[in-house]
Amino acid sequence: MFAIEIQGLSKDYAVGFWKKQFRPALKPLNLAVRTGETFGFLGPNGAGKTTTLKLLMGIVSPTSGTATILGKSFQDPEVKRRIGFLPEQPYFYDYLSAPELLDYYARLSGVPRERRNPKIDELLKRVGLADVGDRQLRKFSKGMLQRVGIAQAIIHDPEVIFLDEPMSGLDPLGRHEVRELIQGLKDDGKTIFFSTHILSDAEALCDRVAVIHKGELRGVGAINDIRTSVAGRSEVIWDGAHALPAVSGSLIESHITGETVRGIAHSENIDSLLDQLRRQRARLISVTPLHGTLEEYFLAKTSEQEKVIS
Amino acid sequence: MISRLTAITLNTFREAVRDRVLYNLILFVLLLVASAPLFGQISIGMERLILVNVGLSSISLFGVIIAIFIGIGLVSKEMEKKTLYTILSRPVRRWEFILGKYLGLVMTLVVNTALMTAGFYIALLITNGLHKTDALLLVAIYFTVLQFLIVTALTILFSTFSSPIFSAIFAFALFVIGTFAEDLKNFAAISKGAAKLLATAAAYVMPNFASLNVIAQAAHDQGVGSGLILFNTLYALLYSASAVAAAVLIFERRNLK
Numbered sequence: 174m175f176a177i178e179i180q181g182l183s184k185d186y187a188v189g190f191w192k193k194q195f196r197p198a199l200k201p202l203n204l205a206v207r208t209g210e211t212f213g214f215l216g217p218n219g220a221g222k223t224t225t226l227k228l229l230m231g232i233v234s235p236t237s238g239t240a241t242i243l244g245k246s247f248q249d250p251e252v253k254r255r256i257g258f259l260p261e262q263p264y265f266y267d268y269l270s271a272p273e274l275l276d277y278y279a280r281l282s283g284v285p286r287e288r289r290n291p292k293i294d295e296l297l298k299r300v301g302l303a304d305v306g307d308r309q310l311r312k313f314s315k316g317m318l319q320r321v322g323i324a325q326a327i328i329h330d331p332e333v334i335f336l337d338e339p340m341s342g343l344d345p346l347g348r349h350e351v352r353e354l355i356q357g358l359k360d361d362g363k364t365i366f367f368s369t370h371i372l373s374d375a376e377a378l379c380d381r382v383a384v385i386h387k388g389e390l391r392g393v394g395a396i397n398d399i400r401t402s403v404a405g406r407s408e409v410i411w412d413g414a415h416a417l418p419a420v421s422g423s424l425i426e427s428h429i430t431g432e433t434v435r436g437i438a439h440s441e442n443i444d445s446l447l448d449q450l451r452r453q454r455a456r457l458i459s460v461t462p463l464h465g466t467l468e469e470y471f472l473a474k475t476s477e478q479e480k481v482i483s
Numbered sequence: 484m485i486s487r488l489t490a491i492t493l494n495t496f497r498e499a500v501r502d503r504v505l506y507n508l509i510l511f512v513l514l515l516v517a518s519a520p521l522f523g524q525i526s527i528g529m530e531r532l533i534l535v536n537v538g539l540s541s542i543s544l545f546g547v548i549i550a551i552f553i554g555i556g557l558v559s560k561e562m563e564k565k566t567l568y569t570i571l572s573r574p575v576r577r578w579e580f581i582l583g584k585y586l587g588l589v590m591t592l593v594v595n596t597a598l599m600t601a602g603f604y605i606a607l608l609i610t611n612g613l614h615k616t617d618a619l620l621l622v623a624i625y626f627t628v629l630q631f632l633i634v635t636a637l638t639i640l641f642s643t644f645s646s647p648i649f650s651a652i653f654a655f656a657l658f659v660i661g662t663f664a665e666d667l668k669n670f671a672a673i674s675k676g677a678a679k680l681l682a683t684a685a686a687y688v689m690p691n692f693a694s695l696n697v698i699a700q701a702a703h704d705q706g707v708g709s710g711l712i713l714f715n716t717l718y719a720l721l722y723s724a725s726a727v728a729a730a731v732l733i734f735e736r737r738n739l740k
Contacts, residue, residue, distance in 0.1 A: 186738075227568070227739075230568065230571065230572040231571060231572070232567075232568055232571050232572070232739050233738040233739060234738060250574045250576070251574070253572060253573055253574040253575075254573075254574050256572065257572075258568065258569065258572035259569075260565045260568040260569060261565070262565070263564065263565045263566060263568070263569060264564040264565065264566070265564070265566060265569075266494070266498065266566060268497070268498055268501040268502070269494075269497070273497075277490055277494050278569065278573070280486055280487065280489075280490035281487050281490055281491075281570060281573045281574075281575050282573045282574065283486070283487075283574060325569060326569075329573075335572075
């Protein structure tokens with residue numbers, strides 16, 4: 174079951190005053206996010222991440238394509254009761270206190286009167302702002318504001334949560350706190366779709382990620398697969414230096430320490446390598462796939478030539 | 484729907500009430516009213532006339548300034564601070580947002596006018612003592628509030644498609660033109676051909692603030708007929724409803740960057 178299904182969603186912005194030209198901010202995008210999944214939407218600044226989120230939230234209208242959220246059209250007002258959204262670096266109403274702000278958003282989301290106050294207290298506690306009292310938001314630090322931001326996104330207990338760059342502009346402590354909050358939502362079984370350009374955050378939190386660059390989807394995959402696919406290499410350790418000359422053709426590099434050999438081979442050569450080692454009666458100690466980093470994947474995907482879309 | 488509308492209205496009101504600029508403006512009007520007796524001393528026996536003229540004109544002018552000053556920011560500030568995104572991603576329709584904002588500002592202006600009116604009547608009481616005819620002044624103040632309804636609606640209309648500065652210029656220009664609406668009608672009556680057509684059209688499209696200004700009559704204790712009160716009320720309601728509807732139509736189609 175998919176919580177979010179994006180089908181060919183695209184957006185062109187008109188630029189120029191007299192002679193209008195259309196600049197694609199998002200090329201037709203197809204993407205599906207499973208229920209309960211934490212999905213990272215990665216891309217450098219200006220890649221089209223925010224545009225995608227604005228389209229899904231109905232803030233801008235698509236040039237073409239459509240999307241469903243929780244099985245209904247993304248434009249269905251009913252869907253909006255069941256989703257939460259945190260825009261990138263919002264400032265909120267700085268003349269309000271945190272409880273007032275949350276009360277306002279709870280009303281707009283149709284949270285019944287009797288559930289509002291207990292919910293606000295519970296959420297303020299959850300985001301670590303139980304003791305802020307009536308202090309106005311203008312006196313809040315950036316990290317505190319971001320936590321209020323997450324609280325407003327979940328005040329109505331949504332099933333799907335969209336977060337636009339939730340960690341940007343925060344210090345390491347603030348980032349850690351926000352990361353913990355997202356982890357908590359993930360543990361609650363919420364579907365989380367968040368855009369970021371901070372790869373370590375995506376690596377720590379996401380089940381799957383998509384990479385978008387210049388308005389175009391460059392790759393989608395599970396974090397574990399991605400790491401393996403980037404590397405595509407394995408480390409093989411065995412006892413028996415005598416076997417090395419026979420297998421050296423399958424190895425990219427090797428080191429000998431006494432009788433123990435540590436060799437690196439392409440993953441597709443591993444089977445034949447192991448066969449040869451057995452034939453040479455070498456004693457196998459371990460075979461470990463080498464993980465690449467998300468960063469390597471990201472850099473590889475964003476440096477690929479732009480595909481021509483007909 | 485009603486609860487969302489009330490939430491937006493009350494939040495807009497709260498924003499205005501917590502803005503210091505508003506208090507400065509109210510204070511300025513009260514000072515002006517308080518100083519009116521000093522003007523009166525220049526010309527003997529004219530205290531009340533001058534107090535009424537200065538007082539009611541300040542209430543009207545500063546109300547319009549507040550309406551424009553706050554009105555231009557109602558939509559643009561929410562876009563700039565991205566708070567609008569957190570609203571439109573909820574089950575809030577765009578028309579509810581515009582109407583809520585409008586009603587919030589109108590509520591602010593009504594409360595402000597009530598405060599300034601109280602100050603004005605205290606000044607009257609101190610300088611002249613209150614008389615029966617002073618009740619007539621309330622009609623002039625009521626008409627001023629009707630003016631605010633229109634100015635606020637026009638400001639919101641402009642702010643849905645232009646920058647705050649241009650919205651302010653447009654709204655203020657229309658206020659000035661509307662104040663001289665009778666002259667526009669007279670001009671239409673004496674001109675010929677295309678000019679007549681244009682002037683007549685303009686006279687009807689422009690808001691008629693002239694007929695909503697009875698300060699001079701009120702100052703001379705002249706009553707206002709109930710027919711005019713009814714007509715002006717309907718006129719202000721229809722005119723502002725059309726402007727708000729136009730604002731909604733534009734805002735519904737707008738891509739918010």
